[in-house]
Amino acid sequence: MAVWWWRIILALLSSILFSPQRCASQPQLNGTAGNNDYSFMKNATSAPNISHYDYIVIGGGTAGCPLAATLSQNYSVLVLERGGSPYGNPNITNVTAFGAALSDTSPTSPSQRFISEDGVINSRARVLGGGSCLNAGFYTRASPQYVKEVGWEGKVVNESYEWVEQVVAFEPVMRPWQCAVRDGLLQSGVVPYNGFTYDHINGTKVGGTIFDRDGHRHTAADLLQHAHPSRISVLLHATVHRILFRSKGASSKPVAHGVIFRDSQGIKHKAYLKHGPGNEIIVSAGALGSPQLLMLSGVGPAEHLKAHNISVVLDQPMVGQEMADNPMNAVFIPSPVPVEVSLIQVVGITSFGAYIEAASGENFAGGSPKDYGMFSPKIGQLSKLPPKQRTPEALTRAIELMDGLDGAAFQGGFLLEKITGPISRGHLELRNRDPNENPIVTFNYFKDPKDLERCVEGISTIGKIIESKAFAPFRYPNLPVPVLLNMTASAPVNLLPRHANTSSSLEQFCKDTVMTIWHYHGGCQVGTVVDHDYRVLGVDALRVIDGSTFNNSPGTNPQATVMMLGRYMGMKMLKERLGEYGETQQ
Template structure:
């Protein structure tokens, strides 16, 4: 069926895609079609901050991908929840507002990505932002993305913060300010106790624009390429297969898994791989789906002596009812937050120039986290999670079949180098050091994971193999750069194909030190600017 003609087609309404479509349509000059495979973001639990545990394994709003077995992790499968809904993963994530280290972006520029150094991307972070702390050299107000401090915090949060300071980590009031290193309270993409996803930020008002068409339940299956130029998109809907034409450009924003999968289905990728699946090779591009990498983490957990954790909420019906009443009547209480208040950015080795570890301090402790959901410990408990921010391991995203509705093949290759191992081991030691400090003494009964008996390095390695998981910040599968394995140039244009760009976390040359939602939105903002400049 004929899906119409538009100036621009954006595939994927995630963190970056919403920003691209929202910005391209705002002045009314261009017609824009935004395709989203999932539904509209009407599921109520999306908008309650602590409700993200309800979306963690909900197939109605979540792709629920799985990796292939990981060799260094006892051949365990890494569950990969990704948003399949307006807002993409920004509608189901943990809502931490973190940009990464300024040097991360300078490093992008050093590898040839002109215009992506920190000074060049900072204006886009600021333009996107409406920070309740106000505007300054590092922050903006008036932007579509609401950024706020926690409205409600348990007493445990302050104890965690103070314990980290006692352990020798300097206090840092703003991870996105003058310096990143230190311990502090996270800011969040929450507004008045409601999740502020990319869809809320960029589409809430834009939906009223006559020049923007938002198609949900519209799964992009192929980019149409004629004579070396992207001219449209084929997509599947409940009414059947449709084709929309793009007068100017197609912008692929399907995320780190969806974007390379769509390019591969369109004949852009490693030639031999495409031939194996019977796909005509439009352009041999070995970098499509390569260079996948992600942060990696595990947990140190403690039984708590006071009923101040999220476990107490999960394990008690009366507490859940009280929390529901607090949220309904005053938009406060535990449901108004996401249970992660404090973090620390530190170096695993003092010789490093910038942090390579993030210590997340949770007001809960879990037994399992997989596609069956999150299972809390059956008693009061909290956890410290060391996250390796600069992994060496690189993996791939490939097709399992030529069926566009099939999930992709995902391989990470975690813990393949001594650096990856050493950083995680040091992170575990640091978490334990924080847990021993006086500020946490009133709360700690005992360490339950991995437990005091797991002390020597061989035992810690075994624990990492059996419990370590993806931190759910995958990037890099349509890498930006000028090399033969790079997919897009610094204008985000796909090499060798006119009228086609990629804008999402897949273009990151190297992963940033921190959560990836804010950087993905920045990429969408910057892409929209580059597209508009080219269209003049």
């Protein structure tokens, strides 16, 4: 009891010392998104049959855009992006349309849905700017400890974060519901209060956002404004089918020297590296796309490649291994009063290894008030059934049930927890030889009992927030936490009746209601597939630079670090060739 009271006192003192920012009462979402009309961005149908560049970047995503922009300051760069442009698409640009792009399952959608072998429905980006065009916008750095363990140079890391933040990061406008979450975290013992900061610090903080004050999203594609326009070419709807290798001799390493890609009409094109030392191909196709492309190009487990009639360039058994996805579990809290539309703004970084975040309000994507934001069956976030039961028919039924509810039923918000790491790991395999098809991926959620323990503590902390004094205006007094955890399928929250509120029941709750927060990583990890400079082991002139190289997801949300990594490695690669960072054009 003494420990509990001491935490309460610390929370109150922290709140006073840091003076949490004032909460605005009404949103102000005016204006339209800017449209970056880059002259170097073209449809791949306009590409020549054969072209030559100093660098070829496969994937114009969260890492690929800042990487290419940086390299183009001194060298010619080709970016091959399988998706289209994010500009002019309100489903990407506007905060109130969150979920619309994720719910679009058409072949031209900026998101591509996949279902892991675990049964959890997920999405991968298919658009210039990558996941930064689809996510909930939270911007936060990795911890100094993470930077140290990875072996990055701290000074250049900070400079790279700052370079990114000049374009895409903003301080959010805090409104009543998010403020209640913040204060509820403090009253629940997630202290100290660290105010608004991009830094990763234990306690409660307000993080950054890539949505500006008009509610418009800024993405990694915006970082291409730093590119040298005469030295970069960005081709959209350009799907790379294979990396080409040559060998200098029987005893030498294979050398990457070109790629084969197809445009939206299926026409084949080839792009080659110019002759000369230092020119390279960089794969930045994401945690699914990068290991998939390496395998399709003959770099991967030999027996698996042979089973798909792929010629083996290098037997590399660790390609596609150590895949991980941070499990997310959420609780819906109906509110007796209206709440703002908000995505992730506040985070509680706990001492036990879970992050507590929140989202709220109806989303009016496409003029409909029932798109349910981050927790909609329309985007695959269906937790009312255990993962293996989330069939297309179940999704359709859940959408029908929710569409039949009155709009007032969606008045409220979600508290969610995501565990750090995670420790549990899985793997990725090819489904076939079509790069447009999703590979087969297994994440093994909660396979390690430590992950499950963290989830239970995270859900327990959410319960404390709901019962806190700060959160009282946004909850019905006749709906205690056990009732919220056991709400029926007819409620807007996607849960079936659960067990009694015991430790073992919370374990089952975690397993049955697990969803993704889209932070999957691994498959081309440092130390097994690439070295610490992200060069692919066993071949020359080839690197992988993206989230597939991570052993753990950085920070509470990884996008800031993925963008930073693109800039950081671009600077490092230029230093290798030019001698000093200062010689590059900024």
